[in-house]
Amino acid sequence: MTDTRALQAREKHDLEGEGTRPGATFRPDIDILERPDGYVIYADLPGADEGSVDVRFEGGTLTLDARLATLPEDSWRPLHTEYRLGTYHREFRLSENIDSGNVSARMRNGVLELHLPKSIAIQPRAIPVQAG
């Protein structure tokens, strides 16, 4: 699943209605895939590392928070700014039938990859039909 057309950067999405958060908070771009045995979520979190990402799954809602692992040094004078710096936040509802004890996450090149297995009870199963 790759294509080769020219990429375009998108302006970061500001979160609205999040007045309690200091500084800018952005909504990261995500992909959500569903497989028979679970969901896979990818989230673009440039600048975040393993230690700065927080993932929670509670009551059917997946909450994703991340902050930047490093910030520009104070001595750097900005000459040109195309992207803004801030934290990331996103939440979305998923099926409650997630095996929350077996959720796994990894960071690679600023992308979070989350694996959320479905509970065994709801995975599709082949029911053998026996001859009568």
Place this chain on the structure above:
Amino acid sequence: MAQYSLYRRPWSAEPTSPFDQLRREMDALFNRFGNAPERWSGIPHGVFPAVNLYETADTYILTAELPGVAPDDIQVSLEGSTVTLQGERKIAYDDQEETSLHRRERQAGSFRRAFELPAVIDAEKVEAVHRNGVLMLRLPKTPEHQPRQITVQAS
């Protein structure tokens, strides 16, 4: 389908005229196919990656957000004071059967941008680090472009 919005400088409230937009689009077109470096005064439209440029007394620091791009898929080149970034962002899922895509916001594709820096760079001392999906280039100014302390002598 994804929507692309214009970058707007946060400190600028001026509306953009259709001519500005046309000029930006032409710039982007020429930059994609030619070698013309971008003007720093322009507001980028539909270009990837987004970059920030910083300066210290002796160095320029260029950062670019390239999440999901492997270091091997980024080429950085320098000619005089022009830095070129190019590469490809690949998004490849395991091709499994019975995989359905519920949401797709992340984009794949190739990119190329060239930037003219305000001064000549000491090419031998350029450092490039790609960490957490952010490329950081340290581009030291040549000694003649660095500020010098002039000692004032008593007559």
